[in-house]
Amino acid sequence: MLVQVVTLFVAGLGIYAAIGILFAFYFVSLGCGKLDPMAKQGTIGFRILIFPASAALWPLLALRLARGRQTPPIERNAHRDAAGGGA
Amino acid sequence: MSLNYQAVGWNRQKKIYDRTMVLGVLLYLGLFIGITATTNPTATAETLMIRGFGTAALLLLHIILAIGPLARLNPMFLPLLYNRRHMGVTMFVLALAHAVLAMIQFHAGGDQFPLISLFTSNGDYSSVSQFPFQPLGFFALAILFFMAATSHDFWLANLTAPTWKRLHMMVYVAYFLLIGHVVLGVLQAESSPFLAGVLGLGAAVVWGLHLTSAWLEKADDEEGNGEGFVDVCAVEDIPEKRARIVCLSGERVAVFKYDGKVSAISNVCRHQNGPLGEGKVVDGCVTCPWHGYQYRPHDGASPPPFTEKVPTFRVKVSEGRVLVDPRPLAPGTAVEPAVIAENAAEELSS
Ligand code: FES
16 A cells, blocks of 8 residues: 555656656746746856756746746735835 | 846855855765764765765754854854855755665665655554654655755745745754654664764754744834834944844834935845845945845935835934834835934044
């Protein structure tokens, strides 16, 4: 029983990672510039460094790309909420 | 302000920091392996390396966890904080080396796939003292991987700081998993009171520092949410061209003193939530300590052509005390700086 559960878990992990790695190749070359303008001119070193998390977070990033996000989300905090307005 | 992402934003300080850290790690590994090899001549090279990498990662984790509260207790430790992410990545690399070697040593070459063998070779999940310790290490390593992999500024911006911080708070979960991993591993292999003592001491230092800094910080925070100005500190409590940070209206406010004046802006940098109050006034602008975004202290706006703005606050100086209206004004609203009275300024400079 334990072996079956673990085998399923490990297989799931393997599939998730395989899709993630394929996605990450696309994301670090083209996708990241679509989500964040500062990434368009990013250096090769930058692209290598964001590769692992691009593979690990692929469902989230794919969703953002599908929604057509073009800038990183603007953060809210208590002062901005209380004062309203402004970049 | 606009910057393109680079691999690593190294400057002189960060290079010195990284070099010192790498030298420290190598020195530790050399000493650990040397001492263990002489005191325990039967230990194989693989065992020495597995233990060396594992203990080095655990030691770095303790240092990383201690830096936050230390920097809050004494600004002298702030430089350690700015490059803490590099320390985190180094810790992950050490933990990964430990894990890979342990997998090869204990789980490769059998009939089972190594990762399956890791979870099933000891199936005693209902026991406390014999509980399999290796899966705990696996899950801790997974958390450390997510933290190391998302340590680049790109992730801070794109996951947004609150999500990023939540993810990085998982370090405490990793810490408890690792303590379990080590305690069970050590207990099941040998019973060394020395190691248990060292672990206990490490935990006492980390938690003692966290509790002390949280307690002192709570005592320091002025809670003003209502109407009217709040007395935040004495003028002389703020060093020239620097700020004092206070908590008002649910967030931190940076109260700066510069050129005989006092201004207050929200402490949160528009770029990636860097702590503006830990920066300095450079060329008349508050300069964020993280990546150097600048804001004019009187209106919280970046100098043209840049367009970033942060909320501002009304300020008064009266009888040597600094008073701040806790209601934030819209980002970029100009506020007349409070002038420090002549005699008070003279007193300060004498
Ligand atoms: S957080 Fe990047 S400049 Fe302030």
